[in-house]
Amino acid sequence: MWSTAKHESRQVVWLALPNRLPVAKWAPIPLRLIVGYGFMEHGFAKLARGPDIFANILHAIGAPLSHFMAWSTILIEIFGGLAVLLGAAVALVSLPMAAVLLVAMFTVHLPYGFSSIKLLTITAAGAQFGQPGYETDLLYLACLAAIVLGGSGPLAIDGLVRKRRKAEHS
Numbered sequence: 001m002w003s004t005a006k007h008e009s010r011q012v013v014w015l016a017l018p019n020r021l022p023v024a025k026w027a028p029i030p031l032r033l034i035v036g037y038g039f040m041e042h043g044f045a046k047l048a049r050g051p052d053i054f055a056n057i058l059h060a061i062g063a064p065l066s067h068f069m070a071w072s073t074i075l076i077e078i079f080g081g082l083a084v085l086l087g088a089a090v091a092l093v094s095l096p097m098a099a100v101l102l103v104a105m106f107t108v109h110l111p112y113g114f115s116s117i118k119l120l121t122i123t124a125a126g127a128q129f130g131q132p133g134y135e136t137d138l139l140y141l142a143c144l145a146a147i148v149l150g151g152s153g154p155l156a157i158d159g160l161v162r163k164r165r166k167a168e169h170s
Contacts, residue, residue, distance in 0.1 A: 035084050
């Protein structure tokens with residue numbers, strides 16, 4: 001339960017609970033659900049508004065090959081999101097998904113600061129918000145990293161494929 005290690009002539013003690021709790025193996029599931037659904041929602045929103053609208057936005061911010069990039073982004077968001085949701089090829093799909101997040105962060109959200117919530121005013125019609133910062137991009141990147149480094153968890157296609165391969169080679 002307790003682990004110790006020597007570090008520069010002082011002893012460091014930490015509690016090693018998370019890896020010992022049986023429920024810890026389920027931790028990737030809520031991450032997969034929110035990341036997968038979130039990406040798919042953004043992809044379907046772009047598709048519903050029309051890929052040409054998104055291509056025009058990309059062109060306005062100086063993105064090269066705006067129509068190709070618009071469709072690439074939409075497909076990465078929809079199919080990458082579905083793959084993460086299902087726990088399928090997560091390490092592979094996380095790379096283009098991270099690229100989409102980094103591009104969004106550096107081309108759109110960075111000038112607006114960290115916070116994703118910018119309350120400007122409250123009127124009779126309700127709250128009015130400004131442009132979001134890069135906080136949400138960082139949260140998605142952290143979740144993707146956690147899933148890739150920690151594994152997809154139970155109820156993931158990656159796990160089923162691994163078990164099937166193991167059984168075939170046994």
